[in-house]
Amino acid sequence: MTAPTIGVLSLQGDVREHLRVLTALGADATTVRRVGELERCHALVVPGGESTTMAKLARTFELFEPIQARIGAGMPVFGTCAGMIMLADHIKDGMAGQETFGGLDVTVRRNAFGRQVDSFETDLDFVGLDDPVHAVFIRAPWVDEVGAGVRVLARVDGGPSDDKVVAVQQEQLMATSFHPEVDDDERVHRMFVDLVRQNA
Ligand code: GLN
Secondary structure, three states: OOOOEEEEEOOOOOHHHHHHHHHHOOOEEEEEOOHHHHHOOOEEEEOOOOHHHHHHHHHHOOOHHHHHHHHHOOOOEEEEOHHHHHHEEEEEOOOOOOOOOOOEEEEEEOOOOOOOOOEEEEEEOOOOOOOOEEEEEEOOOEEEEEOOOOEEEEEEOOOOOOOEEEEEEEOOEEEEOOOHHHOOOOHHHHHHHHHHHHHO
């Protein structure tokens, strides 16, 4: 395969950072706001931002159902933070009637770390990577429940209660609670680009 075309859903959120990392990794990275743009992509990144707004804009731009259909047809998708929420089959602490694209057999809790610690940074062990990843969390969700086919890639220390799942993969879908695009570290995106190449 030549460079895979990887779209970044560009309705809202931190689009530019993802485009930069994907381009650095040799992908043909492109913004997606229209169905025609989605159609030419092999894969999609759903960025961080605000999941309620993103869901509404996806409806307005008539992308909601086309994205769901592509996920159902096996398109690789990587969701970060709000993007993780958008990929979850079930959410907690969502707005009334909040919609997600779904596809990932997980329950994700929005704004899970609470107000006091709603943004923080920490180093995480990440399955498949030799050295820890420096993870930036911004009003982040965590994963409360994972289905049988879901691989946990990273957890964060949840204090006395237990560790919280913050990165998962299910076949061609990947999601992180944190923002790997804000750092110079390209390894998490590289895992996704490798996944895209394997699925091509
Ligand atoms: N709290 C946001 C939401 O619920 C996600 C925050 C983020 O993407 N940085 O959508």
